[in-house]
Amino acid sequence: MFDSLSDRLGGVFDKLRGRGALKEQDVRDAMREVRIALLEADVALPVVRRFVDQVTEKAVGQSVLKSVTPGQQVVKIVNDALVEMLGGEETVGLTLDARPPVVIMMVGLQGSGKTTTTGKLARLIREKHGKKPMMASLDVNRPAAQEQLAVLGEQTGVATLPIIQGQQPVDIARRALQAAKLQAIDVLLLDTAGRLHVDQQLMDEMKAVSEISEPTETLLVVDSLTGQDAVNVAQSFSGEIDLTGVVLTRMDGDARGGAALSMRAVTGKPIKFAGTGEKIDAIEPFHPKRVAGRILGMGDIVSIVEKAAETVEAEEAERMAERMAKGQFDMNDLRSQLRQMQKMGGLGVLAGMMPGMKKAKQAMQSSGMDDRVLLRMDAIIGSMTPKERGNPALLNAKRKRRIASGSGTQVQDVNKLLKMHQEMTKAMKQIKKMGGLKGLGQLFGKGGMDAAMPGLGGPGQGGSMPGLGGPGGPPDLSNFLKK
Missing domain, CATH: 1.10.260.30 (Signal recognition particle, SRP54 subunit, M-domain)
Known part of the structure; x- marks a missing residue:
C-alpha cells in the first residue's frame, strides 16, 4: 500500500543524505517535496499541513543543521513525526479484562469488510488471548449476512448466535447478551448492519444497539482502498458514536495509503488492527512505529x-x-x-x-x-x-x-x-x-551490530537495527537467532 509514498520519500531523503552540510533552504525544499508526496498519497490536507510544519520547525534548528549527519537527523525527525501521526509509540490493543461478557460492537459501511473482520477478531481473541468468544449478526438488511457470519463461525470454531428470521437488531442484541451470560462467554462480538452511505437511520440503529449492549469496544471498520472517502466516513461515525478504535481493511491493496495516515489525526481514535488479506488469519495489530519504519525503508x-x-x-x-x-x-x-x-x-x-x-x-x-x-x-x-x-x-x-x-x-x-x-x-x-550460535552472538557483541552490519540501521540510530538493540548496547543475537 505504501510503496509509492515510500519511493517518493526515499528519493527526497537520498538527496539529503548525500550532502555533507545542509542549509535551511535545503530542508525547506525537501519538506516541499514531502508535502507533495503526502498529498499525492491522498493524505488529508489539514494533516499534511500540520505534519510539514511540525517537521520543518524541528529540522531547521541549529542543532540539526550543524550536526555531523544533518541528513540523517532530518530523516529521524520525519520518522518521529510519522510515528506520532499514526498514533504514537505504543500499540493500543483490545480491552478484554472487563467484567464478562465484554461486548465489542463492529460498525461501518456496507462493503467495508465488517463481517469478515468480526470473524478474524473472534479467532484472534480465542487463539491469542485464550478467551471464549461468541459472534452475533445484527445485519438484517444485507441478504445472507447472518448466514455469512455463521459460516465464519464454523471455520474459526467460534460460536454464533442462532438466527431467528424477522427479528430486529435491538432484539437480537438483547438475545445475544442473554445467551452470552448463560453460556459463560468472555467476549461477545456484535456485527451490526451497514449502509451504502451514512444516514440518520443507520446512526439511530447504532445508538439503540449501543444503549442495550453497553459495549466496551466500538470499532469502526473502514476500507483503506476508499481513500479520502474513508476519512469522511470516520468523521461521520466519530461525530455520532463513541468510537474506541479503527480497523483498516485491505491494507495489502495498492491504494495510496492516505486513509491510514489520516485516520488517527482526523478522528483522534487509535488504529487498532489492519486487515492484510482475505484469509481468516490475515489480521494483525497496527503498530505505528513499525508502519513508519516500512514507509521510510527502515524495515520491520x-x-x-x-x-x-x-x-x-x-x-x-x-x-x-x-x-x-x-x-x-x-x-x-x-x-x-x-x-x-x-x-x-x-x-x-x-x-x-x-x-x-x-x-x-x-x-x-x-x-x-x-x-x-x-x-x-x-x-x-x-x-x-x-x-x-x-x-x-x-x-x-x-x-x-x-x-x-x-x-x-x-x-x-x-x-x-x-x-x-x-x-x-x-x-x-x-x-x-565461531562456536555455533553462541559464538556468533559474541562476535556481534564485541562491536555491536554497527561493527558487524554497518548501514542497516535507522536514521540517527548509529546503524543499529530497529528492534535488535539500540545504540545504548549490543543486541543478544544468540537468543535472537535461536528464536
Missing part, C-alpha cells in the same frame, strides 16, 4: 520475528538449530527453509520488512523474481531422491538432467540451486568455527 525486524514465531514449529526449529550448530545443512534443510519463507509471506513481504532492502525488493520486481522462484526450487528438490537430498555431492550431469526434467525446469536452474546450497553450507561451517 520485529514483525519478521513474530511471523516466524507464528509459523515455525518448535520441534523443527530445535532440529534446525542443532544442525546449524554442527555445520550441517543438506537439501532437506534448504527445502524446510524455502517452505518457511512461503509461510511467512514470501520474498516480497520479507524483503519489504528488512532494513535497507527497499532497492533490493525493487530489483527483484524488475527482474521478474517473485515467489514462483521458491516454488521452482521446491519442485527441484522434490525431484531428487532421498539419498540425493541428503548428499547433494552425488548429483552428476546425468542426475541433474533427470531432476530438471522431473521438475519442469532447466539444468542451469538446478545448478543455481546447488550453488545457493553450497554458499549456505559455507555459512553454516563459519558459524560452527
Whole structure:
C-alpha cells in the first residue's frame, strides 16, 4: 500500500543524505517535496499541513543543521513525526479484562469488510488471548449476512448466535447478551448492519444497539482502498458514536495509503488492527512505529520475528538449530527453509520488512523474481531422491538432467540451486568455527551490530537495527537467532 509514498520519500531523503552540510533552504525544499508526496498519497490536507510544519520547525534548528549527519537527523525527525501521526509509540490493543461478557460492537459501511473482520477478531481473541468468544449478526438488511457470519463461525470454531428470521437488531442484541451470560462467554462480538452511505437511520440503529449492549469496544471498520472517502466516513461515525478504535481493511491493496495516515489525526481514535488479506488469519495489530519504519525503508525486524514465531514449529526449529550448530545443512534443510519463507509471506513481504532492502525488493520486481522462484526450487528438490537430498555431492550431469526434467525446469536452474546450497553450507561451517550460535552472538557483541552490519540501521540510530538493540548496547543475537 505504501510503496509509492515510500519511493517518493526515499528519493527526497537520498538527496539529503548525500550532502555533507545542509542549509535551511535545503530542508525547506525537501519538506516541499514531502508535502507533495503526502498529498499525492491522498493524505488529508489539514494533516499534511500540520505534519510539514511540525517537521520543518524541528529540522531547521541549529542543532540539526550543524550536526555531523544533518541528513540523517532530518530523516529521524520525519520518522518521529510519522510515528506520532499514526498514533504514537505504543500499540493500543483490545480491552478484554472487563467484567464478562465484554461486548465489542463492529460498525461501518456496507462493503467495508465488517463481517469478515468480526470473524478474524473472534479467532484472534480465542487463539491469542485464550478467551471464549461468541459472534452475533445484527445485519438484517444485507441478504445472507447472518448466514455469512455463521459460516465464519464454523471455520474459526467460534460460536454464533442462532438466527431467528424477522427479528430486529435491538432484539437480537438483547438475545445475544442473554445467551452470552448463560453460556459463560468472555467476549461477545456484535456485527451490526451497514449502509451504502451514512444516514440518520443507520446512526439511530447504532445508538439503540449501543444503549442495550453497553459495549466496551466500538470499532469502526473502514476500507483503506476508499481513500479520502474513508476519512469522511470516520468523521461521520466519530461525530455520532463513541468510537474506541479503527480497523483498516485491505491494507495489502495498492491504494495510496492516505486513509491510514489520516485516520488517527482526523478522528483522534487509535488504529487498532489492519486487515492484510482475505484469509481468516490475515489480521494483525497496527503498530505505528513499525508502519513508519516500512514507509521510510527502515524495515520491520520485529514483525519478521513474530511471523516466524507464528509459523515455525518448535520441534523443527530445535532440529534446525542443532544442525546449524554442527555445520550441517543438506537439501532437506534448504527445502524446510524455502517452505518457511512461503509461510511467512514470501520474498516480497520479507524483503519489504528488512532494513535497507527497499532497492533490493525493487530489483527483484524488475527482474521478474517473485515467489514462483521458491516454488521452482521446491519442485527441484522434490525431484531428487532421498539419498540425493541428503548428499547433494552425488548429483552428476546425468542426475541433474533427470531432476530438471522431473521438475519442469532447466539444468542451469538446478545448478543455481546447488550453488545457493553450497554458499549456505559455507555459512553454516563459519558459524560452527565461531562456536555455533553462541559464538556468533559474541562476535556481534564485541562491536555491536554497527561493527558487524554497518548501514542497516535507522536514521540517527548509529546503524543499529530497529528492534535488535539500540545504540545504548549490543543486541543478544544468540537468543535472537535461536528464536
